[in-house]
Amino acid sequence: MNNGSHPISTSPAFILAASISLVLATVGCAIGQTAGAIPAKERGIENVLYLIVGADPSSPLLTQNDTRPMTATMDVFLRISAHSKEANFFGTVKAAVPDFDLAKSSPQREVWRDGTCHHERGFPKITVTGVDGLVTGGQEKQSIAARWRQLGLFLPRDEVLASRRVDGGTDTIGPYIATRTETKQSRLLLDLKLYILPCDLAVVPQRGGK
Numbered sequence: 001m002n003n004g005s006h007p008i009s010t011s012p013a014f015i016l017a018a019s020i021s022l023v024l025a026t027v028g029c030a031i032g033q034t035a036g037a038i039p040a041k042e043r044g045i046e047n048v049l050y051l052i053v054g055a056d057p058s059s060p061l062l063t064q065n066d067t068r069p070m071t072a073t074m075d076v077f078l079r080i081s082a083h084s085k086e087a088n089f090f091g092t093v094k095a096a097v098p099d100f101d102l103a104k105s106s107p108q109r110e111v112w113r114d115g116t117c118h119h120e121r122g123f124p125k126i127t128v129t130g131v132d133g134l135v136t137g138g139q140e141k142q143s144i145a146a147r148w149r150q151l152g153l154f155l156p157r158d159e160v161l162a163s164r165r166v167d168g169g170t171d172t173i174g175p176y177i178a179t180r181t182e183t184k185q186s187r188l189l190l191d192l193k194l195y196i197l198p199c200d201l202a203v204v205p206q207r208g209g210k
Helices: 016-034
Strands: 043-055 071-083 088-101 109-113 125-137 140-148 164-170 175-182 188-200
Touching: 043 071, 043 088, 071 109, 071 188, 088 109, 125 188
Parallel strands: none
Antiparallel strands: 043 109, 043 188, 071 088, 071 125, 125 140, 164 175, 175 188
16 A cells, blocks of 8 residues: 555545546446436446555554564444435444454455445545554554544544545446545554445336326
8 A cells, every 4th residue: 555645634524525526427437338228317326335454664563674464453433424315324334354464454345335226416424433453463462542533532542533535446346436544653544445336226106196
């Protein structure tokens, strides 16, 4: 994973609506190629969220000049707000990322999806609120407990910093937009990829009246 610049000093909540024009153009192209004779009003989208966890090379969790792999297990907490006519979700999702080499990053894994095809209504609001974990290297173990800053509470010893946009694109799953969140002391890198996938809306037959 590439080492990016320091995140901007804003609220840790990020709203992915800034990428609407780019992503909708990509999704529109995909729909145009696959919809065929299906009426446009019957087409919708589904949002799917993937997570990758790694560490900055300067992270104190990575022991320098040591060839032993650093095995990590993480729980990442995500607060998600996603609303539409067909699908509504608000709550905290616990994303478990077990047994991966911290220096090489975890495999990309799905952590949340709408579960229902819906009309386009903007993008979900997603906040990384905390990270718990354990990093093991030989006989050495290091625990992780990072939290985002909240008004009225003491600053956490390891803080979840504000998210920032990184390059999106299209891969074998589909078009996506991406963000990166870092932790201040442990220097973890939490990369989120939000996919916008075209799908068929359920059509409710209209009953004729007398």
